[in-house]
Amino acid sequence: MLIGYNWLKDYVKVPFSPQELADRLTMIGLEVSSIEVFQKGLELCKVGRIEVISPHPNADRLSLCQVDVGEKKLSIVCGASNIKSGDKVPVALLGAKPPRGTEIKKASVRGITSEGMLCSEWELGIGDDHSGIMILPEDAQIGMDIAEYLKVSDTIFEIDLTPNRADCLSHLGIAREIAAMTDQIASLPEIRFTEEGGPIEKMIEIQITDPSLCFRYAARIVTGINIAPSPLWLSARLESVGIRSVNNVVDITNLVMMETGQPLHAFDYDLIQGKKILIRPAEMGERFKTLDGIERSLDPTMLMIADANHPIAVAGVMGGMDSEVTEKTINILIESALFNPKSVRKTSLNLGLSTEASQRFERGIDPDGVLASADRATQLILHIAGGKPAKGSIDLYPNPIKKEPVRLRAKRVNGCLGLNISSKQVYNILKGLSFKPLSPAGEDMVFIPPSFRQDIFGEVDLIEEVARFYGYDNIPTTIPSSKIPMGDKISKGQNLEYVMREILVGTGFYEVINFSFTKKCLFDIINLGVKEGHCNLVEIKNPLTEDHDTLRPSVIPCLIQSLVFNLSHQNRDLKLFEFGTCFLTSQCSETGCVEGKSLGIAMSGLMQGKHWRQPDIDMDFYDIKGQIEFILDSIGVKGYLFEMVNNHGLAEGQSLKVMHKGRQFGILGRLSQRTAVYFDIKRPVFVAELDFDYICGISEYGRHRFKAIPKFPPVLRDMAIVVEKDVPFQRIIDLIREEGGKLLEDANLFDLYSGKQIPDGKKSLAFSLTYRSSEKTLTDKMADKVYQRIFKRLKSELNAEMRVK
Amino acid sequence: MALDIEALRAEAQDLIKAAKDMDCLSQIRIRYLGRKGELTSLIKNIGHLPQEERPKFGERLNQLKLALTREIDEKQEAIKKLSAKTGTGLDLTLPGIRPERGRKHPLTQILEETYHIFTGLGFKIAEGPEIETDYYNFGALNFPDDHPARDMHDSFYLGTDNLLRTHTSPVQIRVMKSQPPPVRIIAPGKVYRRDADITHTPMFHQVEGLLVDNDVSFSDLKGVLTSFVHQMFGPDKRLRFRPSFFPFTEPSAEIDISCVMCMGKGCRVCSQSGWLEILGAGMVHPNVLNEVGYDPEQVTGFAFGAGVERIAMLKYGVDDIRLFFENDIRFLRQF
Numbered sequence A: 001m002l003i004g005y006n007w008l009k010d011y012v013k014v015p016f017s018p019q020e021l022a023d024r025l026t027m028i029g030l031e032v033s034s035i036e037v038f039q040k041g042l043e044l045c046k047v048g049r050i051e052v053i054s055p056h057p058n059a060d061r062l063s064l065c066q067v068d069v070g071e072k073k074l075s076i077v078c079g080a081s082n083i084k085s086g087d088k089v090p091v092a093l094l095g096a097k098p099p100r101g102t103e104i105k106k107a108s109v110r111g112i113t114s115e116g117m118l119c120s121e122w123e124l125g126i127g128d129d130h131s132g133i134m135i136l137p138e139d140a141q142i143g144m145d146i147a148e149y150l151k152v153s154d155t156i157f158e159i160d161l162t163p164n165r166a167d168c169l170s171h172l173g174i175a176r177e178i179a180a181m182t183d184q185i186a187s188l189p190e191i192r193f194t195e196e197g198g199p200i201e202k203m204i205e206i207q208i209t210d211p212s213l214c215f216r217y218a219a220r221i222v223t224g225i226n227i228a229p230s231p232l233w234l235s236a237r238l239e240s241v242g243i244r245s246v247n248n249v250v251d252i253t254n255l256v257m258m259e260t261g262q263p264l265h266a267f268d269y270d271l272i273q274g275k276k277i278l279i280r281p282a283e284m285g286e287r288f289k290t291l292d293g294i295e296r297s298l299d300p301t302m303l304m305i306a307d308a309n310h311p312i313a314v315a316g317v318m319g320g321m322d323s324e325v326t327e328k329t330i331n332i333l334i335e336s337a338l339f340n341p342k343s344v345r346k347t348s349l350n351l352g353l354s355t356e357a358s359q360r361f362e363r364g365i366d367p368d369g370v371l372a373s374a375d376r377a378t379q380l381i382l383h384i385a386g387g388k389p390a391k392g393s394i395d396l397y398p399n400p401i402k403k404e405p406v407r408l409r410a411k412r413v414n415g416c417l418g419l420n421i422s423s424k425q426v427y428n429i430l431k432g433l434s435f436k437p438l439s440p441a442g443e444d445m446v447f448i449p450p451s452f453r454q455d456i457f458g459e460v461d462l463i464e465e466v467a468r469f470y471g472y473d474n475i476p477t478t479i480p481s482s483k484i485p486m487g488d489k490i491s492k493g494q495n496l497e498y499v500m501r502e503i504l505v506g507t508g509f510y511e512v513i514n515f516s517f518t519k520k521c522l523f524d525i526i527n528l529g530v531k532e533g534h535c536n537l538v539e540i541k542n543p544l545t546e547d548h549d550t551l552r553p554s555v556i557p558c559l560i561q562s563l564v565f566n567l568s569h570q571n572r573d574l575k576l577f578e579f580g581t582c583f584l585t586s587q588c589s590e591t592g593c594v595e596g597k598s599l600g601i602a603m604s605g606l607m608q609g610k611h612w613r614q615p616d617i618d619m620d621f622y623d624i625k626g627q628i629e630f631i632l633d634s635i636g637v638k639g640y641l642f643e644m645v646n647n648h649g650l651a652e653g654q655s656l657k658v659m660h661k662g663r664q665f666g667i668l669g670r671l672s673q674r675t676a677v678y679f680d681i682k683r684p685v686f687v688a689e690l691d692f693d694y695i696c697g698i699s700e701y702g703r704h705r706f707k708a709i710p711k712f713p714p715v716l717r718d719m720a721i722v723v724e725k726d727v728p729f730q731r732i733i734d735l736i737r738e739e740g741g742k743l744l745e746d747a748n749l750f751d752l753y754s755g756k757q758i759p760d761g762k763k764s765l766a767f768s769l770t771y772r773s774s775e776k777t778l779t780d781k782m783a784d785k786v787y788q789r790i791f792k793r794l795k796s797e798l799n800a801e802m803r804v805k
Numbered sequence B: 001m002a003l004d005i006e007a008l009r010a011e012a013q014d015l016i017k018a019a020k021d022m023d024c025l026s027q028i029r030i031r032y033l034g035r036k037g038e039l040t041s042l043i044k045n046i047g048h049l050p051q052e053e054r055p056k057f058g059e060r061l062n063q064l065k066l067a068l069t070r071e072i073d074e075k076q077e078a079i080k081k082l083s084a085k086t087g088t089g090l091d092l093t094l095p096g097i098r099p100e101r102g103r104k105h106p107l108t109q110i111l112e113e114t115y116h117i118f119t120g121l122g123f124k125i126a127e128g129p130e131i132e133t134d135y136y137n138f139g140a141l142n143f144p145d146d147h148p149a150r151d152m153h154d155s156f157y158l159g160t161d162n163l164l165r166t167h168t169s170p171v172q173i174r175v176m177k178s179q180p181p182p183v184r185i186i187a188p189g190k191v192y193r194r195d196a197d198i199t200h201t202p203m204f205h206q207v208e209g210l211l212v213d214n215d216v217s218f219s220d221l222k223g224v225l226t227s228f229v230h231q232m233f234g235p236d237k238r239l240r241f242r243p244s245f246f247p248f249t250e251p252s253a254e255i256d257i258s259c260v261m262c263m264g265k266g267c268r269v270c271s272q273s274g275w276l277e278i279l280g281a282g283m284v285h286p287n288v289l290n291e292v293g294y295d296p297e298q299v300t301g302f303a304f305g306a307g308v309e310r311i312a313m314l315k316y317g318v319d320d321i322r323l324f325f326e327n328d329i330r331f332l333r334q335f
């Protein structure tokens, strides 16, 4: 909403500078987001006085003027003949861009330098006369801005209005707020004119078919007007608040809207067929060409203004081409109405057409101002465009809107705000804001809100008004006295997430955050979704772009995109993770969707960044597997297993699912060739995803129990065996553990080798075994016995041989 | 024998000259002067000499011992002087081997700091779904149907009635419906609005807070938020509360802090105003309390909300919100 500082002075005294006013408005909830000076394109145009005028030495028809523009004297070449020394004239200084004409630059005219331009009315955009320089009256002050001199300059505030304050979508509305803070009353200029024409009832018949859609409809008719361009002050005023000037009548309707907030519409009276106006819903499929020249298809949700034969306006949104006021118009009908805000909003949304008028109707306008605005427009039209007003006005108001009284208890004001102010102070603030008291100041008060306040319904609305004008800054700052509820402030899941982040970050991982939506087709390429029992993707009905049309069921595709982004910016050796919500459809939820949290990991490049001390080691499958083992072990997840998995996003033979009690809760592996090609990644990438919600359920993090430190020393033995290459490690270790029993405390693979010295098709594994008894000191003999037992078992079941060094 | 001594001297002197570090030098010392060293073994040979030659031989050996000791000591000093610059044989100027550390996302860091501040003030962290129904996202929060207030939240729809939450306020409704007052929570999380430009991303993060109990007032709201701002941005920051509008609170406020860039003098970041908008807040609207089954005559409350990206941008001086979601390591590494 644009508001002119000088414009406000038509309705209220403004005892503040523009900056001061902006600050004060901001502090009562009318946030001024910018302040700009409007000069109607007349910046750098000043009042100047011709001191000396002499003929141009090299051109007969030109003259050379010495012009005083206040701060300096300029020498300007001029071709006009109507000037003499001593004249006061408009001067466009260097850099000025007068409304008609080009930017003024220092120029040499026939060998003489000219430092500006003397302007005609035409160049200033004031009139059509460009025969000579505009001569200003004697009293014009040298050096003054022309815009200011012509009274077309203003300081314009942009106010970010909150949607509740419909009343402030007008200069009068803002003026009322200023009045309340300065103990004044804001008002429109006095409206007075003589109704010289015939009675309006004889000229038009108006009917509202559904009073629930049109609350009030007022009209005035003016005959014999003269449509013309608007005078400078009028067009400048509209332009200063961003409205294009059309002609005097249309401009006046817009001016009154900016003044009172009441949208008006002027019809060409002679184009209203049957001299009848009907306010009715549109018929299905009815067609209508709005003022913007677009033909629109209507439906019965839209309220129309129609004449005897066809629609002439979309109620509260926009008029039509067929009844538009043009230069041929002689007689006009001015409409001032109050439409149902919800109906206008629906119509505007359905038509995809939002206008200054519809925005005001949607938010709610002053029911009591409807007729006054029509009268105000009539007065201005008579003044500017001439004509005769018909006698009387139409004012259909079938069910007058009555404001309900609102109760206010002084105790509630103080309780809610944390204040201790008197009921008299509360009473005075509300009275200053035009709330009508039905009771004297006291503990229990009743007020009737002013008609222009559509946002006041209950006690709390009044409390807010008191707070606004008491000043938020004057409310004290206190610490709540309420007791802090018992119980943990952070849930188990929140804590676990924190711990897992710490672990990941401590092991060199960077956390990323991606949008929860991405493009659907990605999930044809890779979908690791670890939630069981659901399969369908959740699609967004109105996505911003195709790239964001689906809610992700897995964080992996987004993580890969982050990886790709970094690779393409020469960031190598990446370890990324993301905690994110994943979504799938579900029959058994209120919204038809389930969501849950996943932890995703993606890594590629060197396991440790390049360093001078050690050789480069590329990440491989065991790094991602180890990372997952490490995380799960660190947060007390027990009893998980890995199983082979087939997922087309991952490389066959290099992927595993993570299981717990027969349920999958994670997956890991190397990206398949196909996926890598799709993302255009040349190097191996390893990914993993874990169902965080499931992990929360099974994690025993923080539930450590102390075990006594062993009393007896261990016996250490290494065992190196040679087995067929295809015997899985898990088989071997399971057998070792089983056979080792209670005495085998630990078995750790420390070497894996095949090649020289090992027969073809075989591999050698070396374990360090730790034996210990909790009851006594183990002798070498006892340990050797277990060792032999283990080896015998490996030999018999796996055909293992002892490796000889 | 005499020859032996001279040969030994020459050999040892060559080695001492060539020695490059302390290790080497101490090996030389052991080899020649040690208890089982070359000189000791020569002394053992003294018995093979005729009686009259023995003192002379002994003296020469002693001289050699003194000479070598001196030369080794001198060399040691020389190496020490040299290695004062380069270390005891190690190039101390080589970079150390550092463990690699990752980073939490800057938004996570802000969130964790926020948790820390508010749990310290007795607030519990509450979470809720990101897919919401129209009722929880709007209806229960006093957004009338077909009202322009809804234009403040352009939503992504998943069905006629389901949408991605546009704020974390639905969590407040869910918590209040699930328990009687008092309530003292913050609700952090992702929210979604159909907006994308330099200052808006279609997904962003919010932290909202809610305190409902007997006798909670606007002045308490000022107290809690002042405490938050001072802990998050520093105790030198001034706060400005000014009236605003949210359907679910009344009176409503927007909270500015004195500009973190110019300390309130006015700069580009604060559009010369000296103030930066940082929080929205207000007293919970009685319609909302009624909706969740609380009695507005018995309890009052306040709610507030802030954009996590906004806080991070101001705190760290990030000038483009999109950087948070590009996940460029060179960006993440800076936090």
Ligand SMILES: [Zn+2]
Residues within 6 Å of the ligand: B259, B260, B261, B262, B263, B264, B265, B266, B267, B268, B269, B270, B271, B272, B274, B275
């Ligand atoms: Zn600043």
